[in-house]
Amino acid sequence: MHQQLQAGAPRARPPGTGADEWGLIGDAAHDPTSDHSPHNFPSWGNQIVTAADFPNRPDLGLDAHRVLDDIRRSRDGRVKYGISNGQMFSSYAVAGYGPWTWRPYNPKNGDRHFTHGHLSVVGDARADGTQPWQTIGSQLATGGDFYTMLSACKYGDKGFAVFVLQATLLAYGFSPGDVDGGYGDKTAAALAAAIRDGDGKNFGYWEFAAFMKRVVSAGGGKGEKGDPGPQGIPGPQGKPGDAAVLPPGAVLTISQG
Structure with a gap:
């Protein structure tokens, strides 16, 4: 340890x-x-x-x-x-x-x-047991460096790490308000909503693990339906059909219009 x-x-x-x-x-x-x-x-x-x-x-x-x-x-x-x-x-x-x-x-x-x-x-x-303790210094299978940076975040902080946390929350549908690098009430509320636990005022190992689980399962969500794409190019000419065969006694009439 x-x-x-x-x-x-x-x-x-x-x-x-x-x-x-x-x-x-x-x-x-x-x-x-x-x-x-x-x-x-x-x-x-x-x-x-x-x-x-x-x-x-x-x-x-x-x-x-x-x-x-x-x-x-x-x-x-x-x-x-x-x-x-x-x-x-x-x-x-x-x-x-x-x-x-x-x-x-x-x-x-x-x-x-x-x-x-x-x-x-x-x-x-x-x-x-030699498994990592679930706190600082543990290298997660997903984003160890990401955790190392974000684990310093707590309510009241300002800086790049908070900016990254806010941007990530926003990208996955949990709005922290303005993405301004300031860890205030809206950021805390967004984090709490994302991990479904606590008040969101600390970003420790447990919060990180819960957050990454939500991020992976969310997959970014579905966007709005876009406009129709352009018309595709015409396909190749089809093969000629079989010659028509008239039944016995039939008369083919051609009119001029």
């Missing part, structure tokens, strides 16, 4: 951030029950760490909460839980909160994870 996030947000990779901000194994003072501490898992393996931290640096293109929300919405089978910005979700129900639902996070040590994100994976072979 670290490699993928650093590929998706190259400015956030060390030395742009400290190497210690990309934590895996806890130090000697770390809680031994934490997923950052090595544990043994029957039928899977021994001394395995099942947690990873990464910095929360939106200024460098890495928004930890957005990354974890992408992963939460993807319902990835490798996930155990994620923490960021004073919130937590689990892949299972907890104390009145359903699976994959954000809930308040107030640990005893006071670290509510505003400076970094935390992802824990399940303690079995599912965690060995």
Whole structure:
């Protein structure tokens, strides 16, 4: 996951951030029950760490909460839980909160994870999956570069990426108003209509995947019927017909007009 996030947000990779901000194994003072501490898992393996931290640096293109929300919405089978910005979700129900639902996070040590994100994976072979995490850095089969550009778009932004998003929405029948490079209410409404989910104010991985699915299925729609085309050239002369045969006793009369 670290490699993928650093590929998706190259400015956030060390030395742009400290190497210690990309934590895996806890130090000697770390809680031994934490997923950052090595544990043994029957039928899977021994001394395995099942947690990873990464910095929360939106200024460098890495928004930890957005990354974890992408992963939460993807319902990835490798996930155990994620923490960021004073919130937590689990892949299972907890104390009145359903699976994959954000809930308040107030640990005893006071670290509510505003400076970094935390992802824990399940303690079995599912965690060995090498498929990309459905967030920044993942190369989609359709338009990886397109996603990399558009994934920076959010409500209030202005610029070329927003212009491309607006132009694409308009081309597929979801009008964002003026195609002016400004991500306002009309652009958000058009995106929400296109993906049939949310308020359209963020263009993360999940929005991109849903949008591309709609784009591919839409196929651009049907245009209005055009005017008739020009008359075609005459076809070739047909073969001569058979000679007429008059029945016996018939008289052929030719009149002059």
